Amino acid sequence: MSKSGGNVGIVTAALVAVAVLILVFQLVLQAQEEIFSAGEIRTEISEGVDLAVVGGTTAALLVAQEAAEHGASVFIFPHGQELGGDCRFLVEEGLAAIGTPPQREMGLQLTAAEFKNLIRQRGGDINKPLLLEYFGDDAEQFYSRAEKRSEILFDTLPLADRNPYLHFSSFLDPAATFKGKMLADLERSGVIFRSETIKEINFSPQGRVESLSLEGDEGKGSLLFLQGLILADGGYSGDISRWHEFFPQGDNYIQPRPSQENYGLQLAADQGANIIQTGFFNKRIILYPPQHDEHFSLPEWSLEEALLVNSAGEILNGNQFEADRLFSFVLNSPADEVYVIMSEEMALDVAEPDFFRIYEELEEVTEAYSLAEPGNMQEMGLPAPPYYIAPVKCGVDYTLGGVAVTPSGEVLKGERIIPGLYAAGEIAGGLHGEAMLPGMALSEALYFSRAAGRAAAEYATR
Secondary structure, eight states: OOHHHHHHHHHHHHHHHHHHHHHHHHHHHHHHHHHTOBTTBOBOOOEEOSEEEEOOSHHHHHHHHHHHHTTOOEEEEOTTOOTTTTHHHHHHHOEEOSSOHHHHHTTOOOOHHHHHHHHHHHHOOOSOHHHHHHHHHTGGGHHHHHHHHHSOOOOBOTTTTTOTTEEBOOSSSHHHHHHHHHHHHHHHHTOEEOOOEEEEEEEOTTSOEEEEEEEOTTSOEEEEEOSEEEEOSOOSGGGGGGTOSOOOOSTTBOOSOTTOOOHHHHHHHHTTOOEEOTTOEEEEEEEOOTTOSOOEEOOGGGGTTOEEEETTSOEEEGGGOOHHHHHHHHHTSSTTOEEEEEOHHHHHHHSOGGGSEEESSHHHHHHHHTOSOHHHHHHTTOOOSSEEEEEEEEEEEEEOOEEEBOTTOEEEETTEEEEEEEEOGGGEESSOSSOOOTTHHHHHHHHHHHHHHHHHHHHHHO
């Protein structure tokens, strides 16, 4: 063969090879597009990150910060939730903690064992005893951790004789400070907020979290490769009827936390994760004045010196406090005609004065609201005047069950961990039984954000 003929053969072979490579590349792109498209939704070029967090709750912000501080790149998908929208609720409910400066100043010594026993007594059925052990052993760190994350102090113990673990903050508008600190820390740490919706979790052949199928505002699909996903968009109180065989109905029931749509819980359920303790939820009596833009959950202790009354002439003394009984009383009262009567001191301790109408004479109260005879209310332990009165309704502000997790926040399916899937905050179940101690919501967010954030970051970057 001539030299020129050999060169032609080499060039031809090279061109064929290039054409084959181009064809293969096109086929790969086409296959990727077809695999991850749904209907008219087409995928964009894929990208990657170490961890993604579902939710805009306080727990979501805290767990993202924790993971970022431990070396992981993090995206947050708020899914329409207001960032830190539950922060005010958490802060106003207080902090359950032990071994704190305020306790030492008052000579209070509450051990981890005693704290765990109080949780058991209040909750009854604890689904995950090991989780409670880890939580209780970590409780001495809650006070300093809250200070680090919020720059506020939970420095008062107003109910030390009754609840020696329950701390409140004396700072001016502590929730706003707490929320501002979290958002500033996230900005500095490089955590990125994303607006897409997570449509599906995709797994590797080995069963590990591998990618997320996303959908943008215009219906454009994309694929995000990652090592781990943390579910932290709250419990199921925003869609509670889906998870409960029985749930109260009636005009005197409202949903105080509608932003919790439990999308993360559904993602977990779709993967066969254990959803536990769905029969338990935290019932509250809620101030709900029609003239006010906000409502306010009354602390349990505030009802102990109050009366619940309705236009049917029925009266219930808060000293007879049982959550189910008070809840039933309000729920079954005439629509929009059930009220709480409190002393001035107690009313101003729990809410702003404009939540109430104020009367000096009892007869004015009974005439204005068509209530029982004054003598009957006095026999039931009516507070001293002036009388602070406000309409109330029922609500469920906290759901005690959720996704079953390990003490590190790893999501469980049967007895096995789903590799790369974590949960933090109220979405996690197993720590409480049929009720929880006051102040536990914030403590739970602090515990799980640290445990799950560190564990997920270590998993994603190893």
